[in-house]
Amino acid sequence: MxxxxxxxxxxxxxxxxxxxxxxxxxxxxxxxxxxxxxxxxxxxxxxxxxxxxxxxxxxxxxxxxxxxxxxxxxxxxxxxxxxxxxxxxxxxxxxxxxxxxxxxxxxxxxxxxxxxxxxxxxxxxxxxxxxxxxxxxxxxxxxxxxxxxxxxxxxxxxxxxxxxxxxxEDLWTKACPSPTGSLSAAVPPSGTEKQLAAAIVAQIRAATSPVLLIGAEVQRYGLADRVADLIAKLGVRWSSALLAKSTLPEQGNGWVGVYDPPHSAPAAADAVEHADLLVTLGCVFPSGYAHLVTGGSDHIIAAYDGKVKIRTGAKQNAEIGALVTALVTEAAKAPPRPSPPALTSPAPGPPTGALTYRGVFERIAAALDASWIVVPDIFLGVYSAANLPVKGRDAFLCSAVWASIGHSVAASVGAAFGSSRRPLVICGDGGFHMTAQALSTMARYNRNPVVIVIDNALYAYEQFLVDGDYFTHPGTPPTPYLTLNKWNFTQLAQGLGLTSAQSVNTEADFDTALAAAKASAEPALIAAEIDPHDLPAELP
The missing domain is CATH 3.40.50.970 (Thiamin diphosphate (ThDP)-binding fold, Pyr/PP domains)
Structure with a gap:
């Protein structure tokens, strides 16, 4: 043949x-x-x-x-x-x-x-x-x-x-020789890595309050174990950008939380923004980080895209894997500094009352275990998602930099094929409108994401940016072009092939719906009805 x-x-x-x-x-x-x-x-x-x-x-x-x-x-x-x-x-x-x-x-x-x-x-x-x-x-x-x-x-x-x-198009069936050899993903070192590592570790040890900020390249290049070893050997406090959330398990000495400006958790914001030396490792920065990186270049060491920039110096070539290995070797030459215990999230209480943004995320937090990969959309609750206590490594996936609404529902289809974890999607109804048909793909291929849709009939994130006063004045109408046609989410999901779909408006019913979805091997949709004037706890 x-x-x-x-x-x-x-x-x-x-x-x-x-x-x-x-x-x-x-x-x-x-x-x-x-x-x-x-x-x-x-x-x-x-x-x-x-x-x-x-x-x-x-x-x-x-x-x-x-x-x-x-x-x-x-x-x-x-x-x-x-x-x-x-x-x-x-x-x-x-x-x-x-x-x-x-x-x-x-x-x-x-x-x-x-x-x-x-x-x-x-x-x-x-x-x-x-x-x-x-x-x-x-x-x-x-x-x-x-x-x-x-x-x-x-x-x-x-x-x-x-x-x-x-x-x-006429080439697919043409004869072609079989592949020979294997493809190599290895990137050759630049030869500068040991020298740069010595300089970086020396500056970390000389600093009073250094912080390491972990970026997505650490996960993409499979460097998580080495970076965890580096943190332990330095005794340094550490955070992660939202795109890199759960690249390392969010525990262990020095963990201060996800840094996701402009609405980061206070502990993460204080640690990162007041560090006298910030080492960013493999970070891709969206506009929310602009104030940090443009206003503090004199105390930032950045390694990304095959380059290293130490404070205000020129960029130098460095392969990130070789650099991290060299950093670990250099850090092992002296004992670690004492570092504070990891930041821990308070345990959620029992369900109470009508659903709110706060209630949705507290109930999700209470249900999280190592079986889930959380896939939030870009919506008003994304800053709440940053603080979810996900379990273990590689338990979070988000369009945190490109910020394209609707990414989560469709990306969870791919994650359901690529990850051993079960996708738990959290999406605004505006984003869900973009890629709702993905429910059909889930049903057709027997994939089992659980999709939570925040049902408030509003492009709420845009409303917050355009006229945030709407949320503090309950009688105020929304900006007209930001309102959504209100969908019957349960009937839509059922029409696309899901047998498990329901709408809830209390915390107790949300708990019941999420527990039922988890117990089933089928995809599920939960529409969480909240007041359109409600705001997540992380927003003013």
Whole structure:
């Protein structure tokens, strides 16, 4: 039997433990989907192109590498938002696009005949994806495929960013040699790491109140154990950015909480903002962190994107894995400083009264155990989600920097395939409107996320930013363009294939609904009805 281009691509993916291909199949990539089963890969057909991108992103964050294929033009351009978020937040997704054949391109050039889904510009998809990937390439001949695919996958593994591979639609079934050798994700050290580590550790030991802030690259590059060892050997206080929440278990000496400005928990804000030396390790900073990083460069050491910047000095090359190893070695040369015990969250009390934001998050906190991966959306409760007492490592997934609403519901589809934990989604109703169809994918593939929707018929986060006085004056109407059409969430969920869906408005009923959802092996939806004037406890 002929080994084909599709076989080559899928073999390389399977070698990296990829066992799901997300997408909405179009004719241009049909042969790729048709070959998946022979390679032990499940073709997960989603309800929209955007969902496919988010799902592949959620899978990549939990499994290490994701893959997605949708129709050229209409599909990949619809999905570009999801891949933009993966690029910003260091999530290695492989976008596989069935592109136009040479014959298509020739007819376009000579006769202005548009191939299917064409804009009339032959490189539209390729050009667009160059903006949101670490590598974007096109294969026009079968002979090109091995080198282009291997190069793209290697780039994804090394940079932890998405890549784009466009393969002409008539190539999938063409003969292709089998892969040889294995792909290496190793990034060679720069040779500066030991020297930089000595300087950094010396400055930490000389500081009075140093803090280590952990970023997403620590998780993406598999450095959590080494960083935990570093913290222990230094005796340093530590925090994490929201994107990196639960990269390490949130316990142990020195833990001060998640730093998520401008509404961080007081202990985390005080520790990070008043540190006389802040070492940020693998952090990607959104605008909320601007005041911290622009106003304190004279006392910040930053390591990210293959660079190290010590205070106001110039950036220097340094591979983060080699740097962390060197930091651990250097830290072991002297005993650790005494560090305070970990910050602990107060135990939630029993359920009382009507549901509020505070009540929803307290009830979730009471129910959390090591079986869950919490997947909050970007909504008014995201600052509450930052303080949830998740259990263990890799128990949290969020679009914390790109901040695209609706990410959570669709990303949980991918997480349900990529993680051994069960996704617990917490989403505003505005974000849920964006990707509600993902419930259908959960039901079709027997995946069991539990989706909690905050039902207040309002784009509440935008209302808070546009006119926060609304929340302190109960009789005030909301900004008209921020109101939502009120959905019947239970009927919608049932129509999309969920048998477990209910709406609740008291803490006691919420507890009962969440316990029932956890006891079931099926996906579930809980609509939590709250007063639209209510605010989370973390907001003024």
């Amino acid at each position: 002929t080994f084909t281009v599709a076989d080559y691509v899928l073999t390389r993916l399977a070698q990296q433990r990829v066992d799901a291909l997300f997408g909405v199949p179009g004719a241009y990539c049909a042969d790729l989907f048709g070959a998946t089963a022979a390679h032990g890969i499940t073709a997960v057909v989603t309800a929209s192109d955007l969902e496919a991108g988010y799902a592949a992103d959620g899978y990549a964050r939990t499994k290490g590498l994701g893959a997605v294929a949708v129709a050229n033009g209409v599909g990949v351009l619809s999905m570009i938002n999801a891949i933009g978020g993966a690029f910003v937040e260091r999530s290695p997704v492989v976008v596989l696009n069935g592109g136009p054949s040479c014959a298509h391109l020739d007819k376009l050039k000579k006769f202005d005949v548009l191939f299917s889904h064409s804009t009339g510009r032959p490189d539209a998809d390729l050009t667009a994806y160059k903006l949101v990937t670490a590598s974007a390439v096109r294969a026009e001949k079968a002979a090109d495929v091995p080198a282009l695919v291997d190069g793209a996958l290697t780039t994804a593994l090394r940079t932890k960013k998405p890549v784009y591979v466009e393969i002409a």
